[in-house]
Amino acid sequence: MRKAIACVVAIVSALAALAAYGGEASTGGDPVAQLAAELHDKGWIAFAAPGTGGAWDIFLARPDGSDRRNLTNTPDFEEVAPRFSPDSTKMLYRRLAKGTQLDHDKWGFQGQLVIAEPDGGNPIVFGDEGEFPWASWSPDGKRVVCLDKKGIEVVDLATKEIVERYPRQGIYQQLCWAPDGAWFCGVANHGGASWTVVRVNAKSGELNPVRSYQNCTPDWFPDSRHIILSSRPAGQPGAEGYGYTQLWMVSGDGQEQRLVYGEDGFHIYGGALSPDARYVAFTRFPKDGSGAAYGGAPLCIMRMADAPSIGGLSPDLRRLHPDTKDGPILVLDPAWEPHWTYADVGGDR
Numbered sequence: 001m002r003k004a005i006a007c008v009v010a011i012v013s014a015l016a017a018l019a020a021y022g023g024e025a026s027t028g029g030d031p032v033a034q035l036a037a038e039l040h041d042k043g044w045i046a047f048a049a050p051g052t053g054g055a056w057d058i059f060l061a062r063p064d065g066s067d068r069r070n071l072t073n074t075p076d077f078e079e080v081a082p083r084f085s086p087d088s089t090k091m092l093y094r095r096l097a098k099g100t101q102l103d104h105d106k107w108g109f110q111g112q113l114v115i116a117e118p119d120g121g122n123p124i125v126f127g128d129e130g131e132f133p134w135a136s137w138s139p140d141g142k143r144v145v146c147l148d149k150k151g152i153e154v155v156d157l158a159t160k161e162i163v164e165r166y167p168r169q170g171i172y173q174q175l176c177w178a179p180d181g182a183w184f185c186g187v188a189n190h191g192g193a194s195w196t197v198v199r200v201n202a203k204s205g206e207l208n209p210v211r212s213y214q215n216c217t218p219d220w221f222p223d224s225r226h227i228i229l230s231s232r233p234a235g236q237p238g239a240e241g242y243g244y245t246q247l248w249m250v251s252g253d254g255q256e257q258r259l260v261y262g263e264d265g266f267h268i269y270g271g272a273l274s275p276d277a278r279y280v281a282f283t284r285f286p287k288d289g290s291g292a293a294y295g296g297a298p299l300c301i302m303r304m305a306d307a308p309s310i311g312g313l314s315p316d317l318r319r320l321h322p323d324t325k326d327g328p329i330l331v332l333d334p335a336w337e338p339h340w341t342y343a344d345v346g347g348d349r
Contacts, residue, residue: 055074144157146175188199208252263311268284272339307327309329
C-alpha cells in the first residue's frame, strides 16, 4: 500500500513541478535544470523512503536525485531518520519493527538506535526499544544527546554511560546539538505555549525561546547561530484558521525571523541544509505530517540565496512577503527526514 501511495505522490510531484515551471524541457535555459546540474556534485543526501517490499529503508542519492541506492533493504524492519556524524564517518538512524506506523511527532521515541558506516554498512544496534530517544550527534561524534523522560542526557558512545544530564524544561521532542557544542535546540512547552522552539545553553542549561506558536523540526545552521525550522504562523489569511506549515530561518536569540519557503496549500517540513548552508532540502506535501503516513513526500531543493521564495499562486502569502524571489525548486522522489553531507560517502559507480 505504501509503495503504491509513494508512486502516486511521485507522479503528483512531477506534475506539480511541470505546472509550477511551465513544463519546460531540461534545456540549458531551464532554471530548474540548471539548479540540478549545479547540485550534482554537491555530496549526498540520506533519507528514508519505502523500499521494494514497502517497508521504510534508508536511501542515499546525489542532491539532483541521481545515483539513488537503498542502503538497508531489510524487509523485516523499518529504518528511518538517518543522520551523518559531523565528520561523516558514521550514520545513526532508528530501526522499527516491521509494520510499525511511523509517528510524525514521536518517531524519536520509536524503535532502536542504530549506528552504521555512512554507506549503511556494519550496522550496530545500540540500544533496546525506546532507548536513547531523539539521539543527536555531539560535535566530535563521540557522544549523543538524548531526550529522556528524566531529562536531557549526554551519552558516551564507547561506554553507553550518561556523562551529563540537564532538566528537560518542557522540551518534548526533536532535540539537536549545535555544531559548536555550545547549544541544544528542541521543541517545548514554554511560556504557556506548546510547539515552541527553544535554545538551551549546553553548559549552564539556560533556556530562551526562539519562535513560539506551532513550530517544529528545528536544526542548526553550520554557524551555530541560526536555526532552520518549520513554522505555521497564526492567522494566515485564506487558510481557514488552520494554516500551512512553512520553512523559516531564525537566529538563536529569536531576534531574526525570515521566511525561507512557503506555499499555500502545502506543508513544508524536514529542512536539511547543505554543509555550507548554500542549499536547503525539504519535503512538500498537501497533508500535514510530512508524509510520514504516506510513504514520504516529494523532496525539494532550493538555493538559500533565493530565500524567501514562494511556490504557486499563493496570493495571501505573497501579500505578506512581497520580497519573494521565486527561485527554482528542484522536485525529486518522495523522501522523509533528509540529511546532507559533502563527504564522498557514496563513492563512484
